[in-house]
Amino acid sequence: MSPAETTIPQGYGKVFSRPQSLSDAPTTYCPGCLHGVATRLIAEVIDELGIKDRTVGIAPVGCAVFLYRFYNLDFVQASHGRACAVATGLKRANSDLMVFSYQGDGDLAAIGTAETVHAANRGENFTVVFINNQIYGMTGGEMAPTTLPGQRTTTTPRGRDVASTGYPLRISEMLAQLDGPRYITRQSLHDAPHIAKSRKALLTAFSNQLEGKGFSMVELVAACPTNFKMSPDKANKWLVEQALPAYPLGDLKVKE
């Protein structure tokens, strides 16, 4: 039912509705997937800042490839890993645009590492939302650069062996070492208080862009229940117990 068709009975007030920046298309995420939470938070922030009419989103390759369907925004789909280069092109062509990329860990921290590092180092004035769920979702649960030691995936069936495949890549810590970025933070989506903090971080990141302050990245630690082969509840518990010790939360860089 569209909002126009909803009648609010007398004595009641509307306290919750779909952000204007979201379309009414259902998402294609799996049940319990935290992409949906991140997708909505971004829409809320865009609404709050009143920038819907000048925002361009960049959809990655991966589970969020259909992102353009979920938003009421101009959108471009980038080739795998190249979102930060595409964002650079958009923003350099039209600095009035508010540009954000939405990228998973394979996209941003494996195939797109170079694009990410150099866009951050140039201090490009756009916003990156980085979903770290420690796995490749869309292709069927393969090892990501963020996969934890010992974690079983379809390409690490005996668990990730660091001697052969390396260690979880903490790309936010890497970027925080650079002089270029304005704001690098890591938050989590596993429960309501952390979702509220994630929203606040996204608001900061988009506000930075609006004020021309440069590159901001919000890493959101999330679970992929389908490929973890866990219930959503168990996946979130696993996140707290296993993933968060490897990916400590908080601001990694705030350049004043």
Added chain:
Amino acid sequence: MSLQLMRGNEAIAEAAIRAGCRCYFCYPITPQGELVEYMARELPTRGGEFLQAESEVSAINMVYGAAAAGVRTMTSSSSPGISLKMEGISYMAGARLPGVIVNIMRGGPGLGNIAPAQADYFQATKGGGHGDYRLITLAPSTVPEAAELVMEAFELSDRYRVPAMILADGMLGQMMEPVELPEPVDPADIPARPWALTGAKGRDPNVVLSFDLDPQGLKKMNQELQAIYRQIQHNEIRWEESHTEDAELLLVAYGTMGRIARTVARLAREEGIRAGLIRPITLWPFPYDPIRQAAQSVSTVLTLELSAGQMWEDVQLAVGQRADTPFYGELGGVVPTPRQILKEVKRYVSS
């Protein structure tokens, strides 16, 4: 008329600025360094954006982003760098984004060398990237023509919403010639881009995509692309033709080799050999019909290239059994003299 002595690479850069190129992204590589340097010096002072990217891959994806934002945009490189751009070119073709790519070819494969070569013909005209797409490919043979064709590449790319390539080589990039530069394009004459990503203000959102997971949908997208390609093949074939009316032998060559072939034809005529020349200017779409027609009345169609014979395949397709279709090529960045080629010509005429 004001003539300026300019290097090919610089004339290409200046022409791009005059064509209204607002964003240029690059990665340094020889032998097109002067193009990058010219843009770095000039573009920012003339209302444009210059950025040296971290890689060729990033540079072409910046072009993809700037094109999506609705501005005229360009990147340039040389053979190994163009290989890296192929993914991005395929995405541009799929997403229907205009943009110009300049390839100042050098010797290959692999790192090859920095000498002039024409061994990227297949890559430019037969795919290069993945999927059923075509790339408008313009091949200048002089510095003034390079400047003209850059303007043309932007126009064609905009008109059909497909990427276009300038395929030149290290010789053309490096040589200096007098050029009468084209008049700058009036920004008002640049076609509107209602599909561009400018923020969905007062309209439905625009999306720029190169995919459709539904096979029927992707089939339709491909059919639309093919229809555009047919239009381009119908409307945009360009070639130069000289002395074909009475020719007994037809030379077919493009770019630097096309220029050498002009001298070869003249020398041959001086020695009583009735040589004609067809110089393809668009390599895709390829001038099959003009070559087929010119081949009706000759016994030999000799293809000349700085490669092992790439365009040669298209010439053979055009000529079929109408005439003999021998090939003469040089490899590895070696450029033959007209006299060397004349010897070949004489061989075919005497036989």
